[in-house]
Amino acid sequence: MTDQPTPARIPLIPTTLVALAVLVMIGLGIWQLQRRAEKEQALALMANNANLPAIAFPKLGADLDHYRFRRSSLVCLDTQFVEMVAGKARNGRTGYRAIMACRTGAEGPGAYVDIGVSPSPSLPEWQGGAVRGVITLKPTSQSIWNRMTGGAVVDEPLLIADAPAQGRLATSPPNIADIPNNHLAYAVQWFLFAGVAIIIYILALRRRNASKPA
Known part of the structure; x- marks a missing residue:
């Protein structure tokens, strides 16, 4: 009777935690892509503001994209x-x-x-x-x-x-050219973090299972 190889075991709790962390990173990346589109609209609005007549100075809490420039x-x-x-x-x-x-x-x-x-x-x-x-x-x-996570x-x-x-x-x-729109770069970083986390965890599982006696 030949020995059957022991199937690799995946620990439930660590795997769940890593999966949740990866989902959060992917979610933040998607959110940054959405913010990129919103920022492009805001930049177009502010570029047009420079051509508009003078207005009363805004109060704290106003939507400042409508007032800048x-x-x-x-x-x-x-x-x-x-x-x-x-x-x-x-x-x-x-x-x-x-x-x-x-x-x-x-x-x-x-x-x-x-x-x-x-x-x-x-x-x-x-x-x-x-x-x-x-x-x-x-x-x-x-x-x-804070910029990557949308901190208040x-x-x-x-x-x-x-x-x-x-x-x-x-x-x-102020110059509108000085306003950065880095949301695409932040999105790519979050997606890379998610990919690296997956690769590191897979390698850790392989090492863990290889070190166990047959």
Whole structure:
């Protein structure tokens, strides 16, 4: 009587966990493909915004794709310094952008204003007033992981002033070419992660079964 080879056994719990992880990765890849199409529509909308008339400055929570690149104006009643971020002036020089929070009404801060670029991170001396400019987004830091997984980031509108504060250079206006559409790359990465996870698990199963006595 010949010995029959022992059939390979697949552990239930680890296999289930790996399968669920792979499904999540594939789902995230599909979601990124959908986001790519949405981003293309948003970019087309924003490209058209630059040709539209000026509008009232949007409030926090508005659908900012409908406002970005539109011209706007506001009256800054009083100010509070927020932050310095690296940036570029309209003439191409680099430096530090000064972003201020402005109170535009009786209910506290209502807008952020970029009042220009300086070569050093000196605190601005700007007391507010009437501001005209172009609407963009307030700079924010977001990790690659958050971008790949769609982590929640609250976008806030920012008005880049046409006329900078005294002693500063006008900040370079936003350019639609600078807005990335990386969703296809993120989708490919998720699909690759799923494929690599499957290959690693198959190899681990083969090693596990080969190490068992016949």
